[in-house]
Amino acid sequence: MQTTVTVNDGQQVRYQDHGGDGPALVMLHSFLMDLEMFAPQVAAGLGEDYRLIALNERGHEGTPAEQPFTYWDIARDALALMDHLGVEKAGVVGTSQGGFIALRMALLAPERILAVAALGTSADAEDPQVADSYRQLAAGWVANGPVDPLLDTVASICLGDMDASDWKARWRTVTGERFDRILNVLVDRDSLLDRLGEIQCPALVMHGAEDGAYPVARAEEMADGLPNAEDLVVVPGGAHFLSLTDPDAVNPRLKAFFDKHMR
Numbered sequence: 001m002q003t004t005v006t007v008n009d010g011q012q013v014r015y016q017d018h019g020g021d022g023p024a025l026v027m028l029h030s031f032l033m034d035l036e037m038f039a040p041q042v043a044a045g046l047g048e049d050y051r052l053i054a055l056n057e058r059g060h061e062g063t064p065a066e067q068p069f070t071y072w073d074i075a076r077d078a079l080a081l082m083d084h085l086g087v088e089k090a091g092v093v094g095t096s097q098g099g100f101i102a103l104r105m106a107l108l109a110p111e112r113i114l115a116v117a118a119l120g121t122s123a124d125a126e127d128p129q130v131a132d133s134y135r136q137l138a139a140g141w142v143a144n145g146p147v148d149p150l151l152d153t154v155a156s157i158c159l160g161d162m163d164a165s166d167w168k169a170r171w172r173t174v175t176g177e178r179f180d181r182i183l184n185v186l187v188d189r190d191s192l193l194d195r196l197g198e199i200q201c202p203a204l205v206m207h208g209a210e211d212g213a214y215p216v217a218r219a220e221e222m223a224d225g226l227p228n229a230e231d232l233v234v235v236p237g238g239a240h241f242l243s244l245t246d247p248d249a250v251n252p253r254l255k256a257f258f259d260k261h262m263r
Contacts, residue, residue: 028098142176160239196225208238
């Protein structure tokens with residue numbers, strides 16, 4: 001059951017604690033998604049060995065974003081949620097935007113983050129040309145709402161060939177103001193490339209070979225910069241939101257990685 005808690009001077013956070021006695025795993029979703037994107041990992045039984053804690057990030061499904069914010073703020077929200085739940089240390093898995101936040105959690109509280117799995121993500125700032133194209137998409141959303149061509153563009157970038165009808169139905173409820181706010185946080189994020197060496201916990205980097213948002217080179221530079229990263233895993237045919245679109249390839253790797261470093 002999803003619950004809302006207030007953290008960090010009044011910020012509400014929607015989350016779901018799947019419970020269990022195993023080590024805690026914080027699960028961080030992608031842009032325009034919510035905690036339900038990790039349903040394939042829950043269905044695969046990852047919660048039998050781990051306490052899965054998934055949250056909706058600022059500006060997404062029940063977690064408001066009434067003030068300007070950054071991914072550093074969301075990382076602090078996630079750490080505060082751990083405090084609320086009495087979780088001293090945890091592993092973190094983040095897909096795309098969730099990976100941005102996972103890396104920032106590891107930088108803010110290295111003593112609390114046991115291992116990080118970063119899927120379909122990047123440690124760099126957004127490419128300026130890509131950022132401009134995303135801003136144009138946001139301007140269209142503000143002007144016309146979530147019309148089919150915009151929904152199709154987002155689905156193609158993020159979900160590849162996956163049937164996106166259910167997610168498109170959710171995206172239709174996103175106002176132009178909300179879309180613009182969360183999009184600007186994404187395209188204006190700072191680079192972490194020169195700080196990756198500070199992240200000493202074990203790391204798993206996975207990337208889809210057909211990722212529509214970031215080339216495999218973004219994953220390669222991240223795996224090269226993280227001191228304790230395992231070998232980069234590139235999933236043939238994998239799309240951007242890898243944990244959702246390609247769970248059969250992702251789930252065994254996640255379990256093996258966290259079993260190795262957290263059990």
